Structures are given as C-alpha cells and as structure tokens.
Amino acid sequence: MxxxxxxxxxxxxxxxxxxxxxxxxxxxxxxxxxxxxxxxxxxxxxxxxxxxxxxxxxxxxxxxxxxxxxxxxxxxxxxxxxxxxxxxxxxxxxxxxxxxxxxxxxxxxxxxxxxxxxxxxxxxxxxxxxxxxxxxxxxxxxxxxxxxxxxxxxxxxxxxxxxxxxxxxxxxxxxxxxxxxxxxxxxxxxxxxxxxxxxxxxxxxxxxxxxxxxxxxxxxxxxxxxGEPLDPCKRKNSTKKIAIIIAAVVVLALAAFIVLFVFYRRRQKPLKHEKSVDHLQTEEPNKGTVTYKNSEHGKLYFVRNDTQKFELEELLRASAEVLGSGSFGSSYKAVLFTGQTYVVRRFRNMSNVGKEEFYEHMRRLGRLTHRNLLPLIAFYYRKEEKLLITDFVENGSLASLLHGKRTPNQPLLDWPMRLRIIKGVARGLAYLYKELPMLTLPHGHLKSSNILVDATYEPLLADYALAPVINKDHAKEFMVAYKSPESTQNDMVTRKTDVWSLGILILELLTGRFPANYLKQGRGPSADLASWVNSVVREEWTGEVFDKDVSLARNGEGQMLRLLKIGMCCCEWNVEKRWGFREAVEKIEELKERDSDDDYSSYASEGDLYSSRAMTDDDFSFSKA
Incomplete structure (x- = not known):
C-alpha cells in the first residue's frame, strides 16, 4: 500500500x-x-x-x-x-x-x-x-x-x-x-x-x-x-481443660442428635428451603433435607382467627414442593399431615424495620379482608429472614395463564374471562387504597405473576403492601413500582404509581405480551410494552394489537378498545396527566362483555383508534420521555 x-x-x-x-x-x-x-x-x-x-x-x-x-x-x-x-x-x-x-x-x-x-x-x-x-x-x-x-x-x-x-x-x-x-x-x-x-x-x-x-x-x-482478616487462629497446644470441654460438647451434641433422630424418624419429607435457616433448621449433609431445631424464636404468629392453627414444627415436617424463586425469595407448597395446603414465602430483605414495626404492619395486613386479596395467614420473624404463610391457589398466576403452555383441560382465556379478571384486580386495588391511606404504594408490586387465579377464575392480589418492610435498595432494584417513569427519572413514587402498574397490566392482558422490562434488574427504561402499543395505534389500527384468544370476541371489540384506552391513559408518563386511580376504576367498572349498538362506532368509525380522535396527542405523551 x-x-x-x-x-x-x-x-x-x-x-x-x-x-x-x-x-x-x-x-x-x-x-x-x-x-x-x-x-x-x-x-x-x-x-x-x-x-x-x-x-x-x-x-x-x-x-x-x-x-x-x-x-x-x-x-x-x-x-x-x-x-x-x-x-x-x-x-x-x-x-x-x-x-x-x-x-x-x-x-x-x-x-x-x-x-x-x-x-x-x-x-x-x-x-x-x-x-x-x-x-x-x-x-x-x-x-x-x-x-x-x-x-x-x-x-x-x-x-x-x-x-x-x-x-x-x-x-x-x-x-x-x-x-x-x-x-x-x-x-x-x-x-x-x-x-x-x-x-x-x-x-x-x-x-x-x-x-x-x-x-x-x-x-x-x-x-x-x-486468621487474617478474621480472628487469629488458636495455638495447637490448647490446654487440657479446653480439650475436655470440646469433647463434652461433642458428646452432648451426638446425644441430642440421636434423641431427635429417634423422635422424628417417622416424620414426612420436610420442607426444603434453598438455604438453611440459622438456629431454625439445618441441612443433613447426605440427604439435603431440613430438620427442625428448637429455637427461642421458633414460633409462628397467626394474624387471622378464621384459620386452624399449627406449629412451625408441623410446617417444617410437611411434604414440600418448590414453586419458584423470585426477586424477593423462594416459595414453597407445603402440605401438612392434616391435608391442609399452604404457600410459604421466604424473605431475606426485610431487615430495615424493627420487630415491633414489622409485627404491627403484618397485623395490619392480617386485618384486610376482600374477595380479590390473597389473605395473609401467619408469619415467622427473625432479624435475618421472615416467612409469610398464605393459602395455596390451585390455578397459579395470571402470568402462567397468559404466557405458559395451556393444559388440555384449561379453558380459553377469552374476553369475558379477561374482563372479569381486570375488574377483580381493580376492585382489590381499590380496597387497598381505601384501607391503607397511609401508604404511598398500597400495592407496589402489581404484575401478572403476583395475581393468582382461583378455581372460578377470580383474581387474588398477592405480594401487596410490602414496600414499607422491604429494604429500600432491594425494593428500588426489583419492585415494579420503582420501574415506573417517575421513579426511573426522578427517583420518586406517588399514589399514581400503582395506576401506572395497572396500565401495564391491562396492556399485557389485552396483547398477551410480557413486559420484558420486568425481567431486567435495575431501573432502566420501562415503557417497552406501552411504547409498542402506542406505535401500533399511531401507525395503523389493526387487530394485531390484541392477543389471538381475546380477539375472537366478535361482539366486544368496542369494549376491548375502551379497555385499551384505559390502559394507555394509566400509562401516561407525565404523572399530572395520568388518570387517577378512582377514574381508572370507574371506567373499568363501566365495561361490558358485549357492545351495545353505538359502543364500537365512537372508536372505530374512521378505522383506527388514533385517527378517530378517541385520544388527543397528549394521550400519547408517555412515549416521549
């Protein structure tokens, strides 16, 4: 060259x-x-x-x-x-x-x-x-x-x-x-x-x-x-007295182990935690099972009087199945010998509040009673970790129904069923807003995986009102509320932040698309699903925005479009322009399974949602940040 x-x-x-x-x-x-x-x-x-x-x-x-x-x-x-x-x-x-x-x-x-x-x-x-x-x-x-x-x-x-x-x-x-x-x-x-x-x-x-x-x-x-950086190692020439004490401790420990083994030799398969709980249970080296160990703290605290009481020991001896591991901890399905089935949630990031404050908050949650809330039954407290006990819900979460593989006997998640679910979610959230006026985030972690669906396909909100007891750094990294625009941009949350989460949930329910930002750690951009819906509406209205199962509703298109508008108005980036919670709930309650004669025309007379002026330019400002 x-x-x-x-x-x-x-x-x-x-x-x-x-x-x-x-x-x-x-x-x-x-x-x-x-x-x-x-x-x-x-x-x-x-x-x-x-x-x-x-x-x-x-x-x-x-x-x-x-x-x-x-x-x-x-x-x-x-x-x-x-x-x-x-x-x-x-x-x-x-x-x-x-x-x-x-x-x-x-x-x-x-x-x-x-x-x-x-x-x-x-x-x-x-x-x-x-x-x-x-x-x-x-x-x-x-x-x-x-x-x-x-x-x-x-x-x-x-x-x-x-x-x-x-x-x-x-x-x-x-x-x-x-x-x-x-x-x-x-x-x-x-x-x-x-x-x-x-x-x-x-x-x-x-x-x-x-x-x-x-x-x-x-x-x-x-x-x-x-040794450095820990305490210095003891010298090998330990005194005879120390050796005798160690030997005595070993003998006592062996004796205690033998007694416990004989006493529990007929117990069922114990509850398996992903890690041992210090002073509460220990893992056997060869079997990996969890053995109950007496502790001054080993007691469950029940917050409801309508539930049959049981001891922590019974819970640890129950047959168990790992349900999953999330950002807050692991979940286990525990079946007691009586046949009762519960879910045990294990948390390690609740150490930012003292014992009395934690007890008071759990008692407050235990007093909540609503058709669309998963009730807290009992809890276990230790400074390093906590257990929350709830009922087991057979149908699993809304996320699994939307995004999982459908079983042969599972009914189609059609428009009437999705409408029922979103109405139940709105009612449960409205109850939280009413009963917990002191909380900025009455829910704080509203997403499809935290909505359980019972045998009648009625939704139950889970993991609600935990923001006050979750360590702040952990909450900011993993809780859905802290992925909202106001949190990612201005490091703040408001009483409208749960409304933003409700809007994303509505769009997920209608489109069948999972909000991919929920998989990301940290606090990056969070309007990916809302932006996609916005782009479809702006360019050209097609049925592609709706999930294939919900788009089969031949007489509900107008109602579906109304819910789509509600979701988008709840996803407004500007908090001042975003709908308030009361307005969103009222609009959701007005929705029906079928259109009346003039329901659809006001939304589709010109062929698409945007050009029909059902929304103004300001309605789409959530995508401009």
Missing part, C-alpha cells in the same frame, strides 16, 4: 479487520445448536422467539433471540437470567458454540454441577448463582479453562471441597461461592487481583496468606475459619 492511499481508507480497513462479524452461515449453525440446547430446558416461555429460520443472531449488535449476547455484531454468549427456567444445561450442545459467557442466574435449575463444563474451552464467565444446584463439584471440573475470569456459584447447595482445578485458571479475578455448603480448607489461590466471597459455608482452618487482604465479610459465616 503506497503513500498515495488515503488515511481514511487505511483506518476503515483496520477497523473492518478488527471486527469481522460471523457469517449468516455460522449463525444458522449456531441457531441449530441453541435450539438443541433449548430442548433440555423446562418452562421456556421466555424463549418463545427462538425459532427457525434465522439468518443472523445479531443485528446491529442487538440480539435477535431473547437471552443472547452480541459483541461486534457477533454471537458472544447467553444471559438467561430470571426467566424461571429449569431442566438441565446440555453442555454438549453448548460446546458447538463460540461461547464466551454463560449466565443462568436466578432460575430454578437443580441437581448436580453441569458435567463436562470444561468442554466450553473459550468460556470467560460462568454464572450459576441463585438456583438449586447441589452435590459436590468434581475436582477437575475447570481443568483446561484457561480463559476463565469469573466463576459465580453463590446461593446454591453445593457441598464438598472447593475444586482444586480453580487454581489452574490463570486469569481468574472473581470467584463467588457464598451461601453454599463447601467444607474443608481454602486452597492457596495465587492469582493476582483475585476477589473472592466464601461467606456462609462450612469451611475451616487458616485463611491462606494470599487471601488475607480480602474483606472480612468474604469469610463470615464459616465458624471454623481463622
């Missing part, structure tokens, strides 16, 4: 050589591997757009399929976080991909550590935190993975020794193993700039010299760890 070649041409050529995207042929092959991997998963509603044909997995550096990661307009990895996924991770399918990052955090995976994970030789980050993985990790699990920089396995039930193959990862800078059951000594990690978190395990012995500059919190919760 001679000197006459323009400098801009040289620069362009260099840039093109540095970032050559994968060919469409490569992406077609990658797509087949991803679809094969999807077959090993369960509850894959969030991956519904993984369909062939697909020529490119990345378009302008944006993934075409949910959960894919793109770098330089090429497929890079998978970020399948908080999607409710289960099943197993098919490493063989993934090994056919140029995978640099794999994250399935905050899902429902269980069972052993994925076998042959080291087949993913290019992997730089592995994120399995907050699932239900268990068992020992093979010592050679990470052998040969020299590109690995981050290994995040916290909040599972792994046990055994920390794999020595982690020492063979020269680029490792982040290792998170907290809240598991790893035991034994910590290996002598040598990697420079390595940050670790080994808290809340069963590790013992002296902390290696190479890790003594870490924060003490990275080792807390391991009773037998010692």
């Amino acid at each position: 001679d000197r006459s070649t323009p400098s801009w041409f040289i620069t362009l050529l260099m840039l093109s050589l540095c970032a050559i995207p994968a060919s469409s042929q490569d992406d077609t092959a990658y797509a087949k591997s991803l679809l094969k991997f999807k077959e090993s998963l369960t509850n894959v509603t969030m991956l519904d757009n993984w369909r062939e044909p697909v020529q490119k997995l990345c378009s302008w550096n944006t993934p075409v399929w949910n959960g894919c990661l793109c770098v330089n307009d090429s497929f890079w990895g998978l970020k399948l976080e908080g999607m409710g996924l289960g099943g197993k991770l098919d490493v063989d399918s993934l090994s056919e991909l140029p995978l640099r990052s794999l994250s399935v955090m905050n899902n429902n995976f269980s069972g052993p550590f994925p076998s042959n994970i080291n087949k993913l030789g290019k992997l730089r980050g592995l994120f399995l935190a907050n699932n239900n993985f268990s068992g020992e990790i093979p010592d050679d699990a990470f052998s040969g993975m020299r590109a690995m920089t981050k290994v995040v396995l916290g909040d599972n039930s792994f046990m055994g020794k920390i794999p020595m193959s982690l020492l063979g990862l020269p680029r490792l800078v982040d290792l998170q193993l907290q809240d598991n059951q790893f035991n034994g000594r910590i290996p002598d990690f040598w990697q420079a700039d390595l940050k670790v978190n080994f808290s809340n395990n069963k590790l013992e012995g002296a902390i290696p010299n190479t890790l003594r500059d870490q924060n003490a919190s990275s080792f807390s919760g391991n009773l037998n760890l010692c």
Whole structure:
C-alpha cells in the first residue's frame, strides 16, 4: 500500500479487520445448536422467539433471540437470567458454540454441577448463582479453562471441597461461592487481583496468606475459619481443660442428635428451603433435607382467627414442593399431615424495620379482608429472614395463564374471562387504597405473576403492601413500582404509581405480551410494552394489537378498545396527566362483555383508534420521555 492511499481508507480497513462479524452461515449453525440446547430446558416461555429460520443472531449488535449476547455484531454468549427456567444445561450442545459467557442466574435449575463444563474451552464467565444446584463439584471440573475470569456459584447447595482445578485458571479475578455448603480448607489461590466471597459455608482452618487482604465479610459465616482478616487462629497446644470441654460438647451434641433422630424418624419429607435457616433448621449433609431445631424464636404468629392453627414444627415436617424463586425469595407448597395446603414465602430483605414495626404492619395486613386479596395467614420473624404463610391457589398466576403452555383441560382465556379478571384486580386495588391511606404504594408490586387465579377464575392480589418492610435498595432494584417513569427519572413514587402498574397490566392482558422490562434488574427504561402499543395505534389500527384468544370476541371489540384506552391513559408518563386511580376504576367498572349498538362506532368509525380522535396527542405523551 503506497503513500498515495488515503488515511481514511487505511483506518476503515483496520477497523473492518478488527471486527469481522460471523457469517449468516455460522449463525444458522449456531441457531441449530441453541435450539438443541433449548430442548433440555423446562418452562421456556421466555424463549418463545427462538425459532427457525434465522439468518443472523445479531443485528446491529442487538440480539435477535431473547437471552443472547452480541459483541461486534457477533454471537458472544447467553444471559438467561430470571426467566424461571429449569431442566438441565446440555453442555454438549453448548460446546458447538463460540461461547464466551454463560449466565443462568436466578432460575430454578437443580441437581448436580453441569458435567463436562470444561468442554466450553473459550468460556470467560460462568454464572450459576441463585438456583438449586447441589452435590459436590468434581475436582477437575475447570481443568483446561484457561480463559476463565469469573466463576459465580453463590446461593446454591453445593457441598464438598472447593475444586482444586480453580487454581489452574490463570486469569481468574472473581470467584463467588457464598451461601453454599463447601467444607474443608481454602486452597492457596495465587492469582493476582483475585476477589473472592466464601461467606456462609462450612469451611475451616487458616485463611491462606494470599487471601488475607480480602474483606472480612468474604469469610463470615464459616465458624471454623481463622486468621487474617478474621480472628487469629488458636495455638495447637490448647490446654487440657479446653480439650475436655470440646469433647463434652461433642458428646452432648451426638446425644441430642440421636434423641431427635429417634423422635422424628417417622416424620414426612420436610420442607426444603434453598438455604438453611440459622438456629431454625439445618441441612443433613447426605440427604439435603431440613430438620427442625428448637429455637427461642421458633414460633409462628397467626394474624387471622378464621384459620386452624399449627406449629412451625408441623410446617417444617410437611411434604414440600418448590414453586419458584423470585426477586424477593423462594416459595414453597407445603402440605401438612392434616391435608391442609399452604404457600410459604421466604424473605431475606426485610431487615430495615424493627420487630415491633414489622409485627404491627403484618397485623395490619392480617386485618384486610376482600374477595380479590390473597389473605395473609401467619408469619415467622427473625432479624435475618421472615416467612409469610398464605393459602395455596390451585390455578397459579395470571402470568402462567397468559404466557405458559395451556393444559388440555384449561379453558380459553377469552374476553369475558379477561374482563372479569381486570375488574377483580381493580376492585382489590381499590380496597387497598381505601384501607391503607397511609401508604404511598398500597400495592407496589402489581404484575401478572403476583395475581393468582382461583378455581372460578377470580383474581387474588398477592405480594401487596410490602414496600414499607422491604429494604429500600432491594425494593428500588426489583419492585415494579420503582420501574415506573417517575421513579426511573426522578427517583420518586406517588399514589399514581400503582395506576401506572395497572396500565401495564391491562396492556399485557389485552396483547398477551410480557413486559420484558420486568425481567431486567435495575431501573432502566420501562415503557417497552406501552411504547409498542402506542406505535401500533399511531401507525395503523389493526387487530394485531390484541392477543389471538381475546380477539375472537366478535361482539366486544368496542369494549376491548375502551379497555385499551384505559390502559394507555394509566400509562401516561407525565404523572399530572395520568388518570387517577378512582377514574381508572370507574371506567373499568363501566365495561361490558358485549357492545351495545353505538359502543364500537365512537372508536372505530374512521378505522383506527388514533385517527378517530378517541385520544388527543397528549394521550400519547408517555412515549416521549
């Protein structure tokens, strides 16, 4: 290349050589591997757009399929976080991909550590935190993975020794193993700039010299760890008196264990928590079950008098099933030996209020009685965590009815049924506004997964009025109210914030589309569903905006359009222009299953919702922020 070649041409050529995207042929092959991997998963509603044909997995550096990661307009990895996924991770399918990052955090995976994970030789980050993985990790699990920089396995039930193959990862800078059951000594990690978190395990012995500059919190919760940055290790020449005391304690502990084992040997399968509850229950090393342990705090507090009382011990001995793991904690279906069925919600982010304040707020919630509220039955209090007990609702959540796979006997979620559901939601919310006037957010977490549907398809609001007892940082990161425009833009919420959540729910109910922003952590833009509806209405009115099952209502189009307008007016970005809650509820109550002669004409006389002037330009300002 001679000197006459323009400098801009040289620069362009260099840039093109540095970032050559994968060919469409490569992406077609990658797509087949991803679809094969999807077959090993369960509850894959969030991956519904993984369909062939697909020529490119990345378009302008944006993934075409949910959960894919793109770098330089090429497929890079998978970020399948908080999607409710289960099943197993098919490493063989993934090994056919140029995978640099794999994250399935905050899902429902269980069972052993994925076998042959080291087949993913290019992997730089592995994120399995907050699932239900268990068992020992093979010592050679990470052998040969020299590109690995981050290994995040916290909040599972792994046990055994920390794999020595982690020492063979020269680029490792982040290792998170907290809240598991790893035991034994910590290996002598040598990697420079390595940050670790080994808290809340069963590790013992002296902390290696190479890790003594870490924060003490990275080792807390391991009773037998010692050395900097924790307390100094005791000398080996302990006195004879200490040895005798230790021996006596061991004997007493063994005796207590034998007594408890004999007493409970006929108990049913106990309630399984994702983590042990300190001083309340402990996990048996080999079985992973939960054994009741007496505690001065081990008592349920019932907030209702119309429910048969039972002891915490009975709850822990009940047969149990994990229902799911969400942003606030895990849920379990517990069946007592009497046949009563309850749901146990476990919270770890309610430590911002004192005991008396917490008790008073729970008693206040226990006094609430309405056809469309899921009643609180009892609660258990400890500073570190809380349990909330409610009835079990057989039909599950509205989210599962809208977005899950329909069972053979499940009726069609048609317009009359959806109208009944949204009216029930509005009535339950109106009751909360009336009974909790002191709260800025009478609900605060209104979304389809927090609306249960009973046998008659009557909705029951759940997870309501918890904002006062949820830690503020956690609430701002996960609660739906804090994804509203006024919160993301001005760091504030108002009495109209629940109205915004109601509007998004209405649009979800009508369109059948899940508000994708609810899957995102943090407080980013939150009007994706509302913006999509707005764009359809602005461009050209078509029936595409409605879910196929609800669009079958031949005599209800006008009523559906009225509800669509209500939803959009509730989603107004400007809080001052947004409808008030009373106005929204009154408009919802006016809706009918069928149109009268003049219902539809006022909305569709000119062919579309926008041009008919059913709304003004101001009605669409929610999309302008």
